Amino acid sequence: MTDTTTGRNSADDRALVDAIEVWAEKELRPVARKFDLADEYPEDVVEQMKELGLFGATIGEAYGGLGLSAGVYAQIVTKISSIWMAPCGIFNSHLIMASAIERNGTEAQKREFLPRMASGEFRGSLGLTEPNAGSDLQAIRTVARREGDHYVVNGSKTWITNSLHGHGTLLLVKTDPQAEPRHKGMSLLIAEKGPGFIVAGKLKKLGYRSIDSCELSFQDFRVPADRLLGGIEGKGFVQTAGGLELGRINVAARGAGIAEGALQLALRYSQERSAFGKPICQHQAVQLKLADMVTQVESAKRLIEQAARKYDAGERCDLEAAMAKLAGSEAGAYCAQEAMRIFGGYSYSVEYEIERYYRDCMLMCIGEGSNEILRTVIAKQLIDRHRI
Numbered sequence: 001m002t003d004t005t006t007g008r009n010s011a012d013d014r015a016l017v018d019a020i021e022v023w024a025e026k027e028l029r030p031v032a033r034k035f036d037l038a039d040e041y042p043e044d045v046v047e048q049m050k051e052l053g054l055f056g057a058t059i060g061e062a063y064g065g066l067g068l069s070a071g072v073y074a075q076i077v078t079k080i081s082s083i084w085m086a087p088c089g090i091f092n093s094h095l096i097m098a099s100a101i102e103r104n105g106t107e108a109q110k111r112e113f114l115p116r117m118a119s120g121e122f123r124g125s126l127g128l129t130e131p132n133a134g135s136d137l138q139a140i141r142t143v144a145r146r147e148g149d150h151y152v153v154n155g156s157k158t159w160i161t162n163s164l165h166g167h168g169t170l171l172l173v174k175t176d177p178q179a180e181p182r183h184k185g186m187s188l189l190i191a192e193k194g195p196g197f198i199v200a201g202k203l204k205k206l207g208y209r210s211i212d213s214c215e216l217s218f219q220d221f222r223v224p225a226d227r228l229l230g231g232i233e234g235k236g237f238v239q240t241a242g243g244l245e246l247g248r249i250n251v252a253a254r255g256a257g258i259a260e261g262a263l264q265l266a267l268r269y270s271q272e273r274s275a276f277g278k279p280i281c282q283h284q285a286v287q288l289k290l291a292d293m294v295t296q297v298e299s300a301k302r303l304i305e306q307a308a309r310k311y312d313a314g315e316r317c318d319l320e321a322a323m324a325k326l327a328g329s330e331a332g333a334y335c336a337q338e339a340m341r342i343f344g345g346y347s348y349s350v351e352y353e354i355e356r357y358y359r360d361c362m363l364m365c366i367g368e369g370s371n372e373i374l375r376t377v378i379a380k381q382l383i384d385r386h387r388i
């Protein structure tokens with residue numbers, strides 16, 4: 001059957017989601033702990049993800065991608081994250097960069113970058129955060145000065161995921177540091193690595209390991225002027241904000257996946273482990289946890305579906321995407337913590353996988369708009385939509 005909003009065949013989409021679930025069980029589950037504990041980049045997994053088409057998942061078919069809807073993409077991210085969340089990061093921020101190019105780029109930029117990105121030959125990242133500016137992106141200090149047919153970039157970024165193993169970044173800069181309001185002086189550059197693009201150091205992380213998050217330094221780094229996204233200065237902040245909804249559906253799906261994976265591990269362990277003469281799942285205190293966990297997982301999934309449906313239909317969905325991100329990420333944090341309690345002392349052993357879910361979950365509450373900021377977004381939207 002063909003979906004009338006996306007034009008895609010739903011049987012094909014279901015088959016793809018099923019195939020990715022089989023791949024993740026077979027190829028990811030057995031290696032996740034080893035790569036995570038060694039904090040080692042999973043090269044083979046990246047090659048397999050290229051073959052599955054994941055680097056082009058949401059890129060349009062006209063540019064060599066799979067052209068998946070946000071709804072199908074969220075299901076894939078949830079499935080993979082229920083087993084191991086970190087590999088999603090290798091294609092997530094890459095796809096947010098691709099989506100920004102597809103939405104805002106010139107035709108030449110799309111033709112130059114999207115096919116290479118869809119195949120995974122060019123793997124991208126999002127270069128937004130700086131040491132002094134995360135939530136408040138308008139406070140960034142990286143400056144791109146126009147010199148002839150180039151921009152010369154100086155400044156630094158931090159926490160840029162995929163920047164060591166990737167090939168370039170969508171770089172948020174100030175092209176007019178004096179502009180008021182501040183966002184009018186901000187632009188995005190499609191920055192391929194080259195002289196002056198310095199990966200200053202890979203950060204050691206609590207969780208979300210194996211994937212590289214790095215400090216970057218730009219020292220007279222020259223970017224051809226035709227790499228200014230969309231070709232007009234001063235649009236960078238608006239272009240970044242335009243990608244937030246898909247980004248939030250992404251992170252929501254990762255959080256829901258962590259929640260679902262933690263629930264599955266706890267459900268199994270609670271039937272295997274006995275205390276006081278019976279499996280611990282027969283103790284009411286453990287049952288209360290399982291009940292709350294599955295309710296959070298399913299509520300988050302429904303909110304993600306709602307946001308994705310609106311996104312795919314081209315409707316405004318900032319409220320829905322924010323609620324999905326809040327619910328998905330908090331479900332991940334809640335379920336990982338409750339599963340730790342169900343595993344008791346063994347939760348502290350790296351021989352058991354649950355500790356990885358616990359280390360990975362908090363990032364979902366921080367990235368793509370912290371949950372504190374998202375609550376304010378939700379409340380403002382709610383009031384706006386119900387003005388008396």
Ligand SMILES: Cc1cc2nc3c(=O)[nH]c(=O)nc-3n(C[C@H](O)[C@H](O)[C@H](O)COP(=O)(O)OP(=O)(O)OC[C@H]3O[C@@H](n4cnc5c(N)ncnc54)[C@H](O)[C@@H]3O)c2cc1C
Nearest residue numbers: 126127128129133134135136159160161213367370372373
């Ligand atoms: C593992 C990891 C990977 C990352 N990958 C990337 C990446 O690939 N690219 C990239 O650009 N960035 C990346 N980041 C950065 C991430 O996006 C930022 O950490 C995030 O945006 C928060 O910014 P901050 O850390 O500067 O916190 P701050 O903005 O300093 O916030 C600190 C606290 O203050 C609160 N706060 C701030 N402002 C408000 C407000 N207006 N109202 C209410 N509360 C507020 C926040 O909620 C938070 O609790 C990554 C971060 C991590 C940890």
